Amino acid sequence: MHENVSVAYGDATSFVKRLKEKRPLFVCIIGTSETAKIPGISAAGKNSEFTDYTPPADVEFLLLGKCECIASVPVTPEGIPTPALITRAAIKLAKISVLVVNGGSRIKPCIPFLDVGGSPGRDIRSGRAVDDPERIFHRAKVLGKELAKLSDYLVVGESIPGGTTTALAVLTAMGIEAEGKVSSSMPHNPHSIKVSIVREALRNSGLAFGSLSNDPFRAIAKVGDPVMAAFSGLVVGAAKSVPVLMAGGTQMCAILAIIKAVDPKLIDNVSIGTTKWIVLDAKSDIKGIVRQIAEVPILVAELDFKKSRFSGLRAYEDGAVKEGVGAGGATIAAMIKEGLTSDTILKEVERSYEQITLMRKFDGKAC
C-alpha cells in the first residue's frame, strides 16, 4: 500500500498490487438531470439551474485547465470550487490520460468527448427518469471493452449533480438500506429532502423497497440517472479484462449494486476509490451501504487541505463538496503511479486555483 492511500473497508491488498507500476486511464462520465434542480438537492452549481453547466465545465477544466461553457470553474452556492481542481492536479502531475464520456449532459462540453447515446435525466418523481438505460449500458460496455485494451486499468469518475439522490432512489428500489447514509456536497446533508423526494419517486413508480432488486435497468429507467447506465456499462465492459477503480462517494454504491445484479463475477475486479472527506463524514455511511452489497474494498486518498492558504480549499476539511469528478480515485491512481503526496497535490491545486481566481479578478470572461 502507498503511505497516502488507506483502506476504509475490505481487503485491498491484491487489488492494489495489480495497479502498481501500471498505466491507468482516467475516464470521466458526465450527465445532468432535472432531479438536481429540485430545491435543496444539489450544491453542484451556483444555483440549481446552473447544475446543467457543472458537468461540462468540470470536464473542460480536466482537459484544458480552463472552462469554456462558463466563465470560471463550477462552485457551490458558497463559492467553494469544484473537485475537478483535485482531479486535474492528480492526472496532470501523474501524466494520466483522460477521456470524457457524455452519459447524458444537457450542455455539450467544448472538448472531444465519447458519446454513448444518453440524454439528460428527468425528475425521478416522474417515474420515468431515463429512456432505455439498457441501450446506453450496452453501448458503454462496448466502449469499456475497447478502453480496457488501451490501458492496464481504468479509473472511472463522474460528474452529475443530484447524483446521491438518484443513487438513494436506485439503492432503495434494489433493496439496499441507504436512507440517511448517502453523502452530500453540502456540509449540512439534506437527508430529509432526499428521503422525501425518493419516497415520492418510488410511490409514483409503484415501487417499494427492494421491488427491483433483480432488475437494475428498470430501477434506472424509473428513478435513476443516465450516468448510472453509462458508468455501469463501462465498468462491466472493462472489468472482464482489467481492474477498475470506481472513483466516487456513495453514488458508487448504486453502481456497485447494478454491476452485481448484471454480472456478480466482475465484483472481484472492482474497488471504490474515494476521499478521506467521504469516509470520515459523520453524516453519511459509505461502508454501511457497501457492506450490504459486496465485499468490495474502499480505497481512500489521504488528502489534507487544512493548511491550505485558500479558505475555499480549507472548506473541504469542513465537509464542503467532499468528492466528485473522480477526485479521490484519480488521486489514488496518481499516488500509486508516481508516489505523489497530499502536499504535492495540494500545491498544484492551489497553483491552478490561484490562476483561476486571478483570471476572474482581471477578466470576468477569462475562460
Place this chain on the structure above:
Amino acid sequence: MHENVSVAYGDATSFVKRLKEKRPLFVCIIGTSETAKIPGISAAGKNSEFTDYTPPADVEFLLLGKCECIASVPVTPEGIPTPALITRAAIKLAKISVLVVNGGSRIKPCIPFLDVGGSPGRDIRSGRAVDDPERIFHRAKVLGKELAKLSDYLVVGESIPGGTTTALAVLTAMGIEAEGKVSSSMPHNPHSIKVSIVREALRNSGLAFGSLSNDPFRAIAKVGDPVMAAFSGLVVGAAKSVPVLMAGGTQMCAILAIIKAVDPKLIDNVSIGTTKWIVLDAKSDIKGIVRQIAEVPILVAELDFKKSRFSGLRAYEDGAVKEGVGAGGATIAAMIKEGLTSDTILKEVERSYEQITLMRKFDGKAC
C-alpha cells in the same frame, strides 16, 4: 521492413523501426457531405443517398462485426463490399484497439464514438462546405494529445464518401497539381466529373489554383469536408509525441498538405499507409501528389485477393473500391505487430464476408 509491407515512396526505414514491437491505436474518423451525392462522384454506397449510411455502418462493422444502421454492410452500386471488412480483419487478428471519431456524419453510428463538434459537409459548389473547421481542428488536436498518451503510435483512417473530390478541391486551392491524380472507389475513375465539380467550386468561391496555399482552414471551409479538419487536428495533436500512420489513399495528400501548412515540423513523424490497389492504380497517382508536398514515406500493404473464392473480393484486384476505412494502414499495423500475412487476413475477411452473406440470405434484417 516486414515481408508483406513495401515502400512505394520515400525512406521508411526509421519510421517503420519506431512501430516495431509497439502498441498501436487505430482511430477511424467518419463524416458525410452533400458533395458525395452529386451523381457520378462516389461509389461508397448502393446509391448516392445511401452515402449518408456508409460511414456509420463502416464503423459499426469495425467495432461490432455487424452493422446497426443498415441491414448489411455497405456495398458499391455493383455490390462490392466495404473495405471495413479488411480493416476489421486486421485489427481483430492483431488485437489492435479501435476508437471512432465522428468528424461530421449525418447519421450517428449506434456505437460509442468520440465527438469533436463537426457537422456534415455541404456541397463544395456552395463555396461554404464546412462551418468553422478551425474549431473542429482544435478540438481534435486536444483529442490527439490524449490518445498519444494511450498508445505507442496512432493509425488514423477515415470513411467519408466523396472524399477524393473534396481532396482534389483542397489540394488545388492549396496549389498542388492533383487533377487526374486522385483515386476513386470505381474501377473507372470519373476524373472529368470531379474536375468539373472542383473547378466550379473554386470559381464559386472566388479561388484560383494555389490561392489558399497558406490558409488550409479557409480551403477546408470553402471546398473541403469536415473529416479533413478532424483528421488533421488529430494528427497534429498526436504527432508531437508519437508516430502517426495516416491510413488512406489520395485523400491523405490533402491531409498532408494541411498538416504541412499548420506545422511543417510534424511531417517527420507521419507516413501514409495504403493498399497495393492504390499505388498500382494506373488511373491515379498518389506519389505524384505526395512528392509535391513533402518527402513522406508511403507504406503499402501487399494484400492479394486474386485467389479469393468470392467474386466481390476478387473485384478489389480489378480496381473496385481499392481503399477506405484505413484498410491499408490497419493491415500494415497488423502485419508489423503480429507478422500477419495477406493469406491470413484474406481468410478472416472471407470468413466474415461469408457470415454476412449468409445473414443476408436468411434474414434481410439480420444486422
